[in-house]
Structures are given as structure tokens and as C-alpha cells.
């Protein structure tokens with residue numbers, strides 16, 4: 001069911017409680033907290049501009065870190081208000097509590113089109129508990145609710161679900177922000193009936209994190225390419241040796257079930273035929289070697305897909321019409337083990353230029369694209385780690401379900 005979008009509303013003079021994801025990495029420097037990466041703040045700018053253009057009174061709410069219901073000075077959102085003022089070119093007011101008198105006074109001061117950021121909502125235990133009295137307090141000075149925090153939509157908290165229920169019960173509207181709308185479009189609608197060939201690339205550390213996604217995509221994909229450490233659990237299911245590679249021996253059954261389902265449905269399911277192997281001694285990795293045998297020698301770890309596999313995967317990606325990529329092919333944090341991930345990234349970028357829709361879910365895959373300057377060459381990069389996976393599993397996210405249907 002399609003959800004109301006900010007663009008469907010008339011917000012002139014309305015107080016719009018807007019949940020955003022400003023959980024940005026910060027570092028102490030010279031006695032102050034400094035923002036290391038403002039990607040998440042920038043990602044909300046289109047929504048803020050849409051609200052401002054409509055003359056909304058914009059009340060922003062977000063969480064930072066895990067203060068567990070207490071005021072923790074290093075987790076204050078105040079530096080984010082300054083950064084936001086810089087990025088929008090407009091003043092941004094700050095209320096040093098998200099509820100109560102401080103919030104009420106700051107909201108009452110807002111004029112049409114003005115911005116206010118509330119202090120960290122997780123300073124109150126009622127947020128994560130989705131406490132109904134706390135949700136009422138959050139809703140006390142709001143006419144409309146907008147959720148632009150896709151990364152928090154898989155959690156039923158007071159600022160994602162409770163407040164929406166209060167506003168809905170009053171007959172008010174709850175809408176998706178523009179970032180949220182894009183996430184729902186690309187991770188949802190575009191993958192509902194994807195253009196074929198639909199190629200899915202899955203990697204990263206664990207099969208267990210992604211098995212539900214694999215299971216669902218086996219019903220839609222033409223080809224699934226497996227890399228990263230999760231490939232070794234599949235190898236184990238096929239009776240191969242994996243040396244010291246990171247594996248989940250207790251997940252061999254679910255790996256086998258996925259292989260069976262792929263065979264039954266005629267989905268091409270590719271595993272690495274060669275690997276880079278290495279060995280860690282005293283915390284230091286040895287230079288990798290190519291292992292093109294099916295088995296990985298004892299005492300060695302698989303750290304990346306090998307060159308033949310990288311070439312085979314790149315070829316499988318060429319000609320795809322829809323691509324979903326989640327998880328790196330190796331321990332790409334070490335440049336010596338990043339070649340497989342880079343080969344896949346380049347192939348995805350090239351296929352996109354040739355007309356495919358490419359959707360990247362997963363923080364580390366996004367990092368790999370950014371590192372290689374390829375971020376602009378894919379169609380869409382998701383901002384929500386846990387939320388993306390839940391959504392790709394086909395689950396309804398509580399923070400989306402509560403929004404008003406169109």
C-alpha cells in the first residue's frame with residue numbers, strides 16, 4: 001500500500017514533527033564533539049527544503065548513540081544543529097529537551113518555514129520503550145508527523161510509531177519524507193517485479209544475517225552470486241574444506257536448503273571457484289595467495305574471491321537489467337583483499353551505465369563504492385543497514401506501517 005508523501009500535503013503554518021536519522025559519527029576534538037561524516041544530514045536536505053517551501057514549522061527529532069534514557073553530554077545533538085544551519089543556509093533553533101517546557105517554548109517561537117532541532121530523544125527511556133505517555137508528550141505540539149528516518153523504521157519506538165498512532169487517532173496525517181519514499185521505492189516497489197535478468201550479489205560476514213533475504217530473492221532472481229565469508233558456509237554444505245575461514249557450521253543446513261531451492265527453481269547460484277587465502281600471525285595478515293582448488297588448505301583463511309571468480313561474476317553482472325548488491329566479496333578493509341569487491345563494484349557501475357537499475361543495500365557495500373569513487377554511478381544506495389535487510393526480507397517495517405495510506 002502506497003503511503004502519503006510530504007509532497008501530498010499542504011503544510012502552510014503546520015507544526016510538522018519530522019523524525020530524521022542524524023545518528024552521525026562524532027569525535028571529541030579540542031573539548032568539543034565534531035561530526036566526522038555528515039552524509040546522513042545531507043540526505044535529509046530535500047525533505048527539509050520541501051517542508052520549508054510549503055511554509056511548514058519544522059520540528060526535527062533524532063537519536064544519537066545509545067544514552068539509555070540518560071543525558072550524556074557527548075551524545076548531544078547540538079553540533080548537528082550547527083551543521084544543519086551551515087548546510088541549509090538557514091538558522092536552526094535548538095531545544096535542549098525533546099519534550100516539556102523547553103520544547104514547547106521553542107516550538108511556539110517557530111515561524112512558517114523555520115527549523116528547530118530537538119535534543120536527543122533517547123535521553124528519555126520512553127523513546128525505546130515506545131511508552132505511550134512519552135509519545136503523547138512528543139505529539140503535544142505537533143499537527144503532522146513526517147518520518148524520513150528509514151534507518152530507524154524497523155524499530156517500534158515512541159518517535160517512529162507511538163507518536164504516529166497519537167496523531168492518527170486525532171485525525172492528523174502521517175507521511176513519508178522524500179528519503180524514506182526513495183528507500184521504499186527502490187528496496188520495495190522496484191524489486192516487486194524486477195526487470196530481468198535480475199542479478200543478486202550477496203557477500204559480507206554471515207549467512208545467518210542474510211538467509212531470509214536469500215530465501216525471498218530466490219523467488220525473484222535469475223542469478224545469485226555469493227562472495228564474502230558467507231560463501232564458505234555454502235562450501236561447507238557442499239562438503240569442501242574451508243581451512244580457517246570464517247564460517248557458521250551450524251548454518252550448513254540452511255545453506256543446503258538455499259542450494260536446493262535454487263536448483264528447484266532454476267536459479268543460477270554461483271559460488272567462488274577460486275579464492276585469495278591468507279594467514280594472520282600476531283594480528284598481521286600475510287600477503288594473499290590465489291587458491292584455485294575447491295578446498296582451502298588447513299591453517300589458511302579465505303579473504304577474498306579469486307581473480308577467475310571476479311571475472312566470472314563481472315560477466316554475470318554484465319547485461320543485467322536489475323541488480324541488488326549487499327555485502328562485500330572479501331575483507332575489503334585491507335587493500336590487498338579488496339580486488340574482488342572492486343571488480344564487482346566496477347561491473348555494477350558499468351551495467352548501470354548500460355541501462356540497469358542498481359540498488360545497493362548494506363553499509364559496507366556502500367563504503368566500498370564510496371572508497372572507489374563509484375557512488376555516483378549506481379542507481380540507489382540505501383541509508384538503512386538493519387532496516388534495509390528487514391525490508392528486503394519482505395517484512396513490513398513498523399515505522400512504515402503506521403504512516404497514512406494514500
Ligand code: ADP
Nearest residue numbers: 204205228229302303327330331362363364365
Ligand atoms: P554490509 O554492511 O554491506 O551489509 P556486512 O556487514 O554483512 O556487509 O559484511 C561486511 C564485513 O564482512 C566486512 O567487515 C568484511 O571484512 C567482512 N568479510 C567479507 N568477506 C570476509 C571473509 N572472507 N572473511 C571474513 N570477513 C569477511
Ligand code: MG
Nearest residue numbers: 362363364385
Ligand atoms: Mg555491515
